[in-house]
Amino acid sequence: LVSHFSILFFSTCTHSFNGYTQITLIQTPLSVTRAVTKTARMGCIISGEGFIFNSAYIHWYRQSPGEAPKRILYIGSGSVSMDEGFNSKKFTASNDVSASTANLRVDQLTLEDAATYYCATWDTTVYFGSGTKLVVSKAKLDSSKVRLLPPFTEKDGKVTHVCLIEDFYPNVIKVTWDDDKKNVEKNAVLGEIWPPDDNRQSYSMSSWLTVNKNSNKNYRCSYQHEKDTGSVPIESQGIYYIIKTIYIYIYIYIYIYI
Structure with missing residues (x-):
């Protein structure tokens, strides 16, 4: 056994x-x-x-x-x-x-x-x-806030989309990507849930999807959580999230290259 x-x-x-x-x-x-x-x-x-x-x-x-x-x-x-x-x-x-x-x-x-x-x-x-x-725990369940950050283009003609999920509790969540027809998780990377312990009241994580720059498919980031489920299509999220993107990209760089 x-x-x-x-x-x-x-x-x-x-x-x-x-x-x-x-x-x-x-x-x-x-x-x-x-x-x-x-x-x-x-x-x-x-x-x-x-x-x-x-x-x-x-x-x-x-x-x-x-x-x-x-x-x-x-x-x-x-x-x-x-x-x-x-x-x-x-x-x-x-x-x-x-x-x-x-x-x-x-x-x-x-x-x-x-x-x-x-x-x-x-x-x-x-x-x-x-x-x-x-x-x-008697802690209150918190709904997730999911956002797609502005994409960035890589040197090889690929484009990377970042899905940021914030403020959820407890620290168990499932994140998937699809293109309206099929699951495309093989092209995605799931970041770790942060903070990495069980004693907090709020958690966050990110996932990023890399696809061909010229792809005309409609990609979507979806999540399942005890409190709720949701999804968001790829679209521009404004200047506030461009600022947050800087921090996420630093995390991605460290995760992949260091």
């Missing part, structure tokens, strides 16, 4: 299962923020041609900061089995077969419950979902 973690743990998994075509585990939401004593809920959608949800065993793991993942429980054949050290009064698992979704509920939250939770299933190989981060 440890070797499977090292190979497969940190991404949404899409693999063959028991000889069938690809299986995908998608966890929702990206994060859950709740105060102490409250209840947190999260889900895991499992799909794939040939995968029989109601006969599968679904496992739930918790990875606390700085620790190895630990299995909480598994559910299959209509029953739940708890692992040692975990309480069935706190952790409740259920399956919605009609929606191919496994659900986990965590009751009476304490600060020790703050962690990232993963769903998993396996036959001869272990497959993990992408994880849901549980934030135990």
Whole structure:
């Protein structure tokens, strides 16, 4: 099991299962923020041609900061089995077969419950979902502010667009780029969330997309966050953001070249 973690743990998994075509585990939401004593809920959608949800065993793991993942429980054949050290009064698992979704509920939250939770299933190989981060805090969720900064042209005829997302909490966010027809993430770079710790009330990050200068496609930067989702098309953002662009470009230069 440890070797499977090292190979497969940190991404949404899409693999063959028991000889069938690809299986995908998608966890929702990206994060859950709740105060102490409250209840947190999260889900895991499992799909794939040939995968029989109601006969599968679904496992739930918790990875606390700085620790190895630990299995909480598994559910299959209509029953739940708890692992040692975990309480069935706190952790409740259920399956919605009609929606191919496994659900986990965590009751009476304490600060020790703050962690990232993963769903998993396996036959001869272990497959993990992408994880849901549980934030135990009474801090207010903040909506993101997303802006596209003025582009700059590189020497090779490429143009780089910068998407700046600011003032969001908690520090879990997914940023994507598309051209109205398809995802173009392969041409994008995601910067790190800043500040890099879990003890702040506001975070920011940037992402930049490099494309051909003469491209006539309509690019868009989109994000998903616990508080909200949104997107913004490429367009001029005014002199205020030109000033902010200077700081972002310095960050990009350091990130790429230093």
